[in-house]
Amino acid sequence: MQRQRRLGAASAALLAVFLALWEWGPAAVGIPPYILPPVSSVLEEFLRMTGTDRVFFHTAVTAGEVAAGFVLGAVLGMSVGYVLGMSPSTEFVLSPYILALQIAPKVAFAPLFVLWFGFTVTPKILVAILIVFFPIMVNVLGALRAVDPDLVNLARSFKASRAQIFWKIEFRASMPALFSGLRIGATLAVIGVVVGELVGGNMGLGYLLVFGEGAGNTAMVFVSIIALTLIGIVAYVAVVFAERQVLHYLPRRTYQQF
Amino acid sequence: MTMPVLEYSGVTRTFAASRRSPAVTAVEDVSLRVADGEVVSLIGPSGCGKSTLLTLGAGLDRPTGGEVFAGGEPVVEPNDHVAFMLQKDLLLPWRTVRANVELGLEIRGAPVDVRRERSDALLRQCRIADFADSYPHQLSGGMRQRAALARTLAVEPRVLLLDEPFSALDAQTKMVLQEDLARSLAEHAKTALFITHDLAEAIALSDRVLVMSRRPGRIVEELTVDLPDRDAPIARRRHPRAGAYVTHLMESLDIRHLDVEAA
Numbered sequence: 001m002q003r004q005r006r007l008g009a010a011s012a013a014l015l016a017v018f019l020a021l022w023e024w025g026p027a028a029v030g031i032p033p034y035i036l037p038p039v040s041s042v043l044e045e046f047l048r049m050t051g052t053d054r055v056f057f058h059t060a061v062t063a064g065e066v067a068a069g070f071v072l073g074a075v076l077g078m079s080v081g082y083v084l085g086m087s088p089s090t091e092f093v094l095s096p097y098i099l100a101l102q103i104a105p106k107v108a109f110a111p112l113f114v115l116w117f118g119f120t121v122t123p124k125i126l127v128a129i130l131i132v133f134f135p136i137m138v139n140v141l142g143a144l145r146a147v148d149p150d151l152v153n154l155a156r157s158f159k160a161s162r163a164q165i166f167w168k169i170e171f172r173a174s175m176p177a178l179f180s181g182l183r184i185g186a187t188l189a190v191i192g193v194v195v196g197e198l199v200g201g202n203m204g205l206g207y208l209l210v211f212g213e214g215a216g217n218t219a220m221v222f223v224s225i226i227a228l229t230l231i232g233i234v235a236y237v238a239v240v241f242a243e244r245q246v247l248h249y250l251p252r253r254t255y256q257q258f
Numbered sequence: 259m260t261m262p263v264l265e266y267s268g269v270t271r272t273f274a275a276s277r278r279s280p281a282v283t284a285v286e287d288v289s290l291r292v293a294d295g296e297v298v299s300l301i302g303p304s305g306c307g308k309s310t311l312l313t314l315g316a317g318l319d320r321p322t323g324g325e326v327f328a329g330g331e332p333v334v335e336p337n338d339h340v341a342f343m344l345q346k347d348l349l350l351p352w353r354t355v356r357a358n359v360e361l362g363l364e365i366r367g368a369p370v371d372v373r374r375e376r377s378d379a380l381l382r383q384c385r386i387a388d389f390a391d392s393y394p395h396q397l398s399g400g401m402r403q404r405a406a407l408a409r410t411l412a413v414e415p416r417v418l419l420l421d422e423p424f425s426a427l428d429a430q431t432k433m434v435l436q437e438d439l440a441r442s443l444a445e446h447a448k449t450a451l452f453i454t455h456d457l458a459e460a461i462a463l464s465d466r467v468l469v470m471s472r473r474p475g476r477i478v479e480e481l482t483v484d485l486p487d488r489d490a491p492i493a494r495r496r497h498p499r500a501g502a503y504v505t506h507l508m509e510s511l512d513i514r515h516l517d518v519e520a521a
Contacts, residue, residue, distance in 0.1 A: 148348075150346060151348055153316075154342075154348045154361075155361075155365060156318060156336050157316050157317070157318060157336045157340070157341060157342055158341075158361065158362040158365040158413060159336050159338075159366060160365045168350075168361070168364075168365065172352050175352070249351055249353075249393045249395070250351065250395070251395045
């Protein structure tokens with residue numbers, strides 16, 4: 001407890017040092033504010049943006065897209081992962097195509113989706129789905145392959161049906177790996193959405209990034225980056241929270257804090 | 259001999275060749291009978307197909323030749339007569355000890371109150387009642403193996419197939435668990451086929467010991483253990499004639515000339 005408090009204090013001190021360096025550092029080494037604006041002017045810009053540039057609205061749009069992309073991508077990744085894991089022959093038939101799609105850089109699909117669906121939220125969510133899908137599917141598939149065959153035999157010896165083996169053994173055994181996939185997916189969803197917004201549209205933090213860049217407003221770019229990071233943190237923490245509820249049976253130290 | 263509850267009749271199991279390995283005959287023409295209430299141990303060098311026999315008995319695999327019978331019926335798939343226990347406890351980490359004990363009953367669709375009643379009784383009998391609501395990772399190896407035994411007994415099998423259930427435990431815990439197992443088996447008049455490589459354990463726990471040859475495994479010797487106290491292995495180990503039985507098994511296994519092989 002003592003130790004934890006001291007480490008917390010060290011962490012807070014580090015933040016103070018970082019903010020001080022950001023505030024006075026650039027001027028001290030002669031970097032002009034339009035290249036690296038001090039933290040106070042970023043804060044000022046943020047306050048200005050809350051009035052005129054509807055920063056909360058854009059943040060909400062991006063957050064909504066991230067949530068939709070993450071949830072849909074996760075559901076899709078889980079479904080495909082479990083179906084392929086249950087059916088090795090399907091996996092054999094599909095694996096070369098899945099591999100190809102996995103190697104393709106997902107963000108490169110963003111312009112295509114914009115062409116298809118216009119400047120709406122749809123292409124952003126689609127990029128997020130595509131990018132979130134793979135780590136989750138791959139983790140689920142790997143976990144199903146790694147289930148101890150003796151556990152399955154144990155269930156079989158009790159005359160378990162295929163469905164019972166799945167729900168009582170395989171599904172539960174895949175949970176730790178599923179959550180590792182979800183953690184990765186939560187951060188990737190933000191990337192997918194931002195790339196979608198950078199490519200086209202007039203809403204969301206990605207749009208503000210491009211707008212700030214065009215206007216030479218460096219502080220606005222910083223505000224957008226910080227808001228995006230906060231969205232990512234919220235998504236990640238939500239996954240970690242859910243993970244703690246579901247994996248409560250694991251000894252504390254076997255999964256990392258963050 | 260009374261009607262056997264578990265019978266292997268000319269059982270052969272050959273595993274087909276694959277890309278990585280040639281065809282392997284794990285066991286060849288094995289015939290053995292275990293009578294009702296009898297405990298029979300199976301010993302032999304590593305890789306002699308002991309575990310294959312157990313898998314066949316549990317109905318998890320089919321022999322390529324011969325037949326296995328449990329409770330008088332041919333074993334073609336997992337059945338109510340037989341339950342197995344391995345060296346690995348196979349407790350599900352996401353279930354409490356009680357829920358683990360109830361796993362088999364739950365899968366077979368037993369109503370909640372029946373499950374509860376039986377797990378209560380077994381948790382007490384296996385002396386893990388205090389840990390009913392703990393998770394497996396909170397238990398010691400010995401406790402985990404007790405829970406595994408309770409889970410095996412919960413489905414009330416006539417035959418227990420035990421594959422080195424205590425070999426991962428330290429010597430003292432092992433003896434305590436042997437004592438508990440022997441008492442449980444005697445109390446409920448269970449039939450058991452016990453695979454072990456611990457010769458003293460085989461003598462301490464069983465009515466008969468079968469010795470298997472190297473692969474392809476065949477039964478090369480049968481030894482009837484004519485000692486009292488089958489329900490109390492610690493007392494039996496102290497019996498003056500126990501040592502002679504162990505020595506005899508060492509000789510039939512030709513221990514000094516065995517190749518050292520990975521288990």
